[in-house]
Amino acid sequence: MGLRLCFQVRTRRWASEQAAEQTYGEVNQLGGVFVNGRPLPNAIRLRIVELAQLGIRPCDISRQLRVSHGCVSKILARYHETGSILPGAIGGSKPRVTTPDVVKHIRDYKHGDPGIFAWEIRDRLLADGVCDKYNVPSVSSISRILRNKIGSLSQPAAAGLLYEGGVGGGGGGGAAGGKAPAPQPALPYNHIYQYPYPSAVAASGAKLGAHPGAPVSAAHVSLPRSWPSAHSVSNILGIRTFLDQSAALAGTEGSPYAAKMEEWPSANRSAFPAASQGVNALDKSASETDIKYPQAPSGLSAVSTFLPPCAYPTSSQPGVYGGPAGSYLSPAHHWQTQGSPLAHHHPPGMALHGAELATPLAFKHPTREGSREGSSESGFT
DNA sequence: TCCGTTACGGTTGAT
DNA sequence: CCATCAACCGTAACG
Helix, strand or coil: CCCCCCCCCCCCHHHCCCCCCCCCCEECCCCCEECCCCCCCHHHHHHHHHHHHCCCCHHHHHHHHCCCHHHHHHHHHHHHHHCCCCCCCCCCCCCCCCCHHHHHHHHHHHHHCCCCCHHHHHHHHHHCCCCCCCCCCCHHHHHHHHHHHHCCCCCCHHHHHHHHHHHHCCCCHHHHHHHCCCCCCCCCECCCCCCCCHHHHHHHCCCCCCCCCCCCCCCCCCCCCCCCCCCCCCCHHHHHHHHHHHHHHHHCCCCHHHHHHHHHHHHHCCCCCHHHCCCCCCCHHHHHHHHHCCCCCCCCHHHHHHCCCCCCCCCCCHHHHCCCHHHHCCCCCCHHHHHHHHHHCCCCCCCCCHHHHHHHHHHHCCCCCCCCCCCCECCCC
């Protein structure tokens, strides 16, 4: 606690360059930089998983990447559990049950029967399948809606799209509900963010799901989760795929990558069924984080920043992590044909194709999307 | 020494 | 627009 070295460089001082932005952070005991309260950059998270896949022990990963072992442990555990390296959804409140669609129904009921009681509306919402027992608004909520919204008449239903996932169970929604006893099965409260190699999958043409309506969601960094143990290298093939992909990404070196990095998160969020575990939520926060972190303008950005030369003998492990993106990546983009498996990793309806990055946004988060990411996810508590 | 767990101080975003 | 609240974060420390 008190020992934090925190050197809050809240300014841009030395950030003279483009990387400029708010490069502030603190330094942990290992010399690594972190931003309190914010997730580590995806690049680092990815590296952690990659190194683990390669058989490097968590304690070594911790030292090499200069990330606390507790964090490494947490990220790997999460990865094992969910298949995603992405941080959870930060902030926000419980999924709102009073979606525009619900409000609309309430309004209809009210219009149909001005004397209807809130509890009756509640029953009808359930009876009509507008809501299920998990997301039906409370009587008090309904009363409030009647008072505040219906009274003054309002809400264009357009916004409905935002929350639609839950109730309507659009595309993949349905499946979601089925899976679990999650409290809020239907409500997409989680923000999902897609994983780094968006374009990868897309580019590959492996656009699996042509599912028009299905919420594509992203490809979490889902490696084939078959590794027997965190240290197993057995599944190297699967890893290969993974690495190649990331490599491809990182490899873009000079340009797109860095930019992408910061965009991934925001660009990739999409609502998805609670079934997906609601874990991979990356939200704007994530992207912002990346921005805040002292990132290099290009390619390896985060990672390299986090890994001072001294910590990472760039030349020593070419194959694993040579430091700069360049060396790290492998020229071959075989993922092209392997993209699908990755994408398929998760429950149905969850694939996000990089190429469609823009699209999903368009159809899924029309409203809040403007400057921030938007979407919500299914948070199930 | 390793690693899972958790208190803590922090950020975020919906309400 | 502000406050509240509940979610998540990573670090540090404990066992």
